[in-house]
Amino acid sequence: MELLKKMCEIHAPSGEEVTMKEFILEYIENNKNNWKVKPKLHYGKGFQDNLIMVFGKPTTAIFAHLDSIGFTVKYNNEIVKIGGPVTDDGIVLVGEDSIGKIEGKVINKGDKIYIDYPRTIDRGTSLVFKMNFRENKDYIQSCYLDNRLGVFNALQLCRTLENGIVVFSTWEEHGGGSVGYLGKFIYEKYGVYQALISDITWVTEGVKHGEGCVISLRDSAIPRKSYVDKIINIAEKSEVLFQLEVESSGGSDGNSLQKSDYPWDWCFIGAPENNVHSPDEKVHKKDIQSMLLLYKVLMEKL
Amino acid sequence: MELLKKMCEIHAPSGEEVTMKEFILEYIENNKNNWKVKPKLHYGKGFQDNLIMVFGKPTTAIFAHLDSIGFTVKYNNEIVKIGGPVTDDGIVLVGEDSIGKIEGKVINKGDKIYIDYPRTIDRGTSLVFKMNFRENKDYIQSCYLDNRLGVFNALQLCRTLENGIVVFSTWEEHGGGSVGYLGKFIYEKYGVYQALISDITWVTEGVKHGEGCVISLRDSAIPRKSYVDKIINIAEKSEVLFQLEVESSGGSDGNSLQKSDYPWDWCFIGAPENNVHSPDEKVHKKDIQSMLLLYKVLMEKL
Amino acid sequence: MELLKKMCEIHAPSGEEVTMKEFILEYIENNKNNWKVKPKLHYGKGFQDNLIMVFGKPTTAIFAHLDSIGFTVKYNNEIVKIGGPVTDDGIVLVGEDSIGKIEGKVINKGDKIYIDYPRTIDRGTSLVFKMNFRENKDYIQSCYLDNRLGVFNALQLCRTLENGIVVFSTWEEHGGGSVGYLGKFIYEKYGVYQALISDITWVTEGVKHGEGCVISLRDSAIPRKSYVDKIINIAEKSEVLFQLEVESSGGSDGNSLQKSDYPWDWCFIGAPENNVHSPDEKVHKKDIQSMLLLYKVLMEKL
Numbered sequence: 020m021e022l023l024k025k026m027c028e029i030h031a032p033s034g035e036e037v038t039m040k041e042f043i044l045e046y047i048e049n050n051k052n053n054w055k056v057k058p059k060l061h062y063g064k065g066f067q068d069n070l071i072m073v074f075g076k077p078t079t080a081i082f083a084h085l086d087s088i089g090f091t092v093k094y095n096n097e098i099v100k101i102g103g104p105v106t107d108d109g110i111v112l113v114g115e116d117s118i119g120k121i122e123g124k125v126i127n128k129g130d131k132i133y134i135d136y137p138r139t140i141d142r143g144t145s146l147v148f149k150m151n152f153r154e155n156k157d158y159i160q161s162c163y164l165d166n167r168l169g170v171f172n173a174l175q176l177c178r179t180l181e182n183g184i185v186v187f188s189t190w191e192e193h194g195g196g197s198v199g200y201l202g203k204f205i206y207e208k209y210g211v212y213q214a215l216i217s218d219i220t221w222v223t224e225g226v227k228h229g230e231g232c233v234i235s236l237r238d239s240a241i242p243r244k245s246y247v248d249k250i251i252n253i254a255e256k257s258e259v260l261f262q263l264e265v266e267s268s269g270g271s272d273g274n275s276l277q278k279s280d281y282p283w284d285w286c287f288i289g290a291p292e293n294n295v296h297s298p299d300e301k302v303h304k305k306d307i308q309s310m311l312l313l314y315k316v317l318m319e320k321l
Numbered sequence: 322m323e324l325l326k327k328m329c330e331i332h333a334p335s336g337e338e339v340t341m342k343e344f345i346l347e348y349i350e351n352n353k354n355n356w357k358v359k360p361k362l363h364y365g366k367g368f369q370d371n372l373i374m375v376f377g378k379p380t381t382a383i384f385a386h387l388d389s390i391g392f393t394v395k396y397n398n399e400i401v402k403i404g405g406p407v408t409d410d411g412i413v414l415v416g417e418d419s420i421g422k423i424e425g426k427v428i429n430k431g432d433k434i435y436i437d438y439p440r441t442i443d444r445g446t447s448l449v450f451k452m453n454f455r456e457n458k459d460y461i462q463s464c465y466l467d468n469r470l471g472v473f474n475a476l477q478l479c480r481t482l483e484n485g486i487v488v489f490s491t492w493e494e495h496g497g498g499s500v501g502y503l504g505k506f507i508y509e510k511y512g513v514y515q516a517l518i519s520d521i522t523w524v525t526e527g528v529k530h531g532e533g534c535v536i537s538l539r540d541s542a543i544p545r546k547s548y549v550d551k552i553i554n555i556a557e558k559s560e561v562l563f564q565l566e567v568e569s570s571g572g573s574d575g576n577s578l579q580k581s582d583y584p585w586d587w588c589f590i591g592a593p594e595n596n597v598h599s600p601d602e603k604v605h606k607k608d609i610q611s612m613l614l615l616y617k618v619l620m621e622k623l
Numbered sequence: 624m625e626l627l628k629k630m631c632e633i634h635a636p637s638g639e640e641v642t643m644k645e646f647i648l649e650y651i652e653n654n655k656n657n658w659k660v661k662p663k664l665h666y667g668k669g670f671q672d673n674l675i676m677v678f679g680k681p682t683t684a685i686f687a688h689l690d691s692i693g694f695t696v697k698y699n700n701e702i703v704k705i706g707g708p709v710t711d712d713g714i715v716l717v718g719e720d721s722i723g724k725i726e727g728k729v730i731n732k733g734d735k736i737y738i739d740y741p742r743t744i745d746r747g748t749s750l751v752f753k754m755n756f757r758e759n760k761d762y763i764q765s766c767y768l769d770n771r772l773g774v775f776n777a778l779q780l781c782r783t784l785e786n787g788i789v790v791f792s793t794w795e796e797h798g799g800g801s802v803g804y805l806g807k808f809i810y811e812k813y814g815v816y817q818a819l820i821s822d823i824t825w826v827t828e829g830v831k832h833g834e835g836c837v838i839s840l841r842d843s844a845i846p847r848k849s850y851v852d853k854i855i856n857i858a859e860k861s862e863v864l865f866q867l868e869v870e871s872s873g874g875s876d877g878n879s880l881q882k883s884d885y886p887w888d889w890c891f892i893g894a895p896e897n898n899v900h901s902p903d904e905k906v907h908k909k910d911i912q913s914m915l916l917l918y919k920v921l922m923e924k925l
Binding site for chain 2: 212223224225236237239240241242243244245247263264265266267274277278279280281282284
Binding site: 514525526527538539541542543544545546547549565566567568569576579580581582583584586 | 637638639641669670671672695696697698699703704705746747749794797798799800801803804806807883884885
């Protein structure tokens with residue numbers, strides 16, 4: 020869990036994913052010799068801050084978004100949201116501007132939100148939740164499990180992955196914008212059009228902590244049923260614990276694939292958390308484990 | 322009208338259009354020998370559950386969406402919408418899960434909607450309106466005239482179509498997602514960038530039953546005026562009855578073409594209905610007739 | 624300012640940009656001999672009413688939208704919005720239908736908006752604000768400074784531009800739809816993926832008249848920070864007056880580039896106005912001047 024903890028602390032809100040990209044490039048460099056298959060990497064010019072790894076002869080691509088929610092400093096320490104963070108008074112935010120490091124608490128005044136800080140912070144400075152990583156026998160708790168855990172899952176998978184594509188995407192929390200061209204590249208270069216979305220979902224009335232990784236049947240978008248049925252069929256034949264989710268709201272990189280000019284099939288598969296989009300996101304270890312197991316099976320059989 | 326009636330009963334909400342696709346493939350197989358021109362078909366791998374027919378040397382493509390609105394079963398027989406169906410208490414829904422066929426009534430409780438059914442239905446099961454097809458001298462009434470009537474119109478047209486493309490698209494009722502790549506394929510392979518949207522619109526203050534097929538000047542999206550003017554010009558010179566519509570809301574596959582990365586001109590042309598998105602959609606036979614006549618003229622002259 | 628004044632009066636709401644395109648083609652024809660570099664033009668078939676000019680060896684493209692906000696006549700002189708115009712009672716609108724020229728005032732009745740006019744106007748007729756162009760020592764005031772001023776800025780720049788692309792786009796005020804394929808064309812043909820959005824923004828708490836052209840750090844969309852930082856760095860080294868903006872709402876052609884299937888970096892750079900989307904949009908001349916200077920520097924250094 021050291022890897023996950025490290026990643027939860029990296030400052031990389033939507034638009035500033037470069038730090039996460041560099042962390043992952045270094046991780047790959049340091050670890051790929053222990054991987055069953057060495058991947059081909061695509062990144063840099065034409066890829067913005069995204070990163071694609073191609074293993075063997077792929078038929079399916081995993082999308083895990085690098086970015087987190089956060090805030091942008093506006094005028095006079097007013098802050099505006101990046102994505103949809105919780106904004107309760109007292110939440111501690113951190114960042115850095117031209118003067119130095121910043122740490123201060125959220126204050127709500129009327130319908131505006133501020134950071135309580137003794138000087139005026141540079142316009143456009145981004146702020147993220149201060150990390151407080153907690154672990155016990157059953158649970159992991161921290162900000163940004165969404166989606167550093169989805170990234171962690173994909174990286175763990177790399178150790179044994181023989182055939183498949185791993186995509187680290189950007190801007191997922193704030194309107195998207197990378198998955199269209201990443202999907203285009205993959206579809207055109209590798210002929211792959213099956214996607215799994217490695218991301219974190221919600222504990223709800225129908226989805227419980229500790230009952231396994233979630234296969235989402237729909238959220239605000241509806242994936243093609245025949246593809247999702249194929250996945251469920253494989254999952255049922257495996258012995259991996261999983262839960263089925265049905266939501267009418269929420270979305271993921273799957274929505275962006277759906278709306279792109281390429282015929283992607285996609286399915287969201289990830290562990291559930293509560294305290295969503297807060298500094299206290301909490302995930303059951305069993306669900307992290309079943310997520311990895313499920314991805315292993317699916318990447319072999321799909 | 323037997324063909325229309327049959328199609329209104331097919332279970333094919335957004336994401337499950339495969340049943341409609343198969344029905345149409347069989348219809349084509351059984352009828353194409355009576356068509357003036359035999360079309361080239363594109364479907365299968367890379368097309369999800371969409372279907373494209375190409376006749377002769379095309380300059381214009383007709384888009385008719387295969388999918389219908391409906392519901393997805395969530396937890397404990399709560400249901401969530403596919404597209405924007407009417408949800409009045411007592412509406413009868415049908416579907417099928419792993420246990421068997423389902424038929425039950427809509428019940429609203431607070432801000433949630435349920436299906437009244439004696440056992441818990443499988444998560445993710447899709448439900449559609451139970452069909453009650455009615456026909457008299459002047460009107461057709463049924464669920465899903467939107468858009469089985471648009472599909473019917475396109476299939477009737479095939480009998481005499483010499484040059485043109487007919488596209489059966491998916492997900493129109495729930496956020497789209499197929500028209501982008503269908504448009505891409507057509508634009509790149511056939512150089513066609515003129516579209517007619519064969520779909521059903523609304524009876525309103527300005528659009529009446531029996532006064533002819535509607536040419537829509539705009540809805541939530543605004544088509545290029547010079548293209549719509551060309552269409553109106555052709556319509557005026559024909560003797561076909563038609564009405565002009567102006568709306569500020571609503572949308573169609575036209576919106577998806579507009580937002581795609583290809584320079585499509587598009588125009589919505591279809592019969593109007595009342596009781597929109599309910600089991601009681603009602604269309605005047607005269608408007609169905611003028612829709613077919615108008616498409617015939619346009620596909621020749623455009 | 625004669626050129627700007629002329630353009631502010633051209634009737635070209637979203638979907639009817641053809642008039643602006645023709646005006647600009649004529650302007651280019653009449654002026655290009657005085658330009659340092661003669662551009663290659665792309666327009667016509669496959670470009671709808673957009674226009675692209677390519678100068679030298681480009682690395683950056685300027686996007687300026689041609690269309691304006693306005694209204695469409697619905698039934699019985701009710702009008703619906705094109706984009707987001709102000710709709711105060713008494714605002715004078717102009718247009719033309721099959722009977723002749725129209726001029727009338729906005730009247731609000733309940734939640735509907737009408738034009739007060741003695742006869743029924745043709746359905747689908749578009750109306751725009753009647754121009755009242757005002758100029759004093761410091762300010763320009765008129766309808767449609769957004770975005771005829773952005774277009775003006777781009778045309779002024781053409782006189783000295785050596786390397787770069789100028790794009791005149793359509794539908795920006797009403798949902799977009801051209802920038803995706805324009806971006807595609809430019810990316811594929813010229814390998815360019817850096818964009819500057821030449822458009823008009825808002826005077827706010829943090830952005831003042833006369834304090835220079837605005838570089839927007841974000842609005843509803845968030846551009847890639849490393850690209851915006853590069854721009855600010857160049858701007859700081861120049862002696863051009865500029866201001867930094869942070870907003871949580873609003874958008875531009877930048878959003879469309881962001882959501883397209885191509886990896887565009889983009890940044891909104893433009894003068895601020897007050898009385899936004901009204902007949903009384905007002906911009907400080909100093910900000911117009913600094914906008915042009917800033918674009919000159921950026922097109923050289925970026």
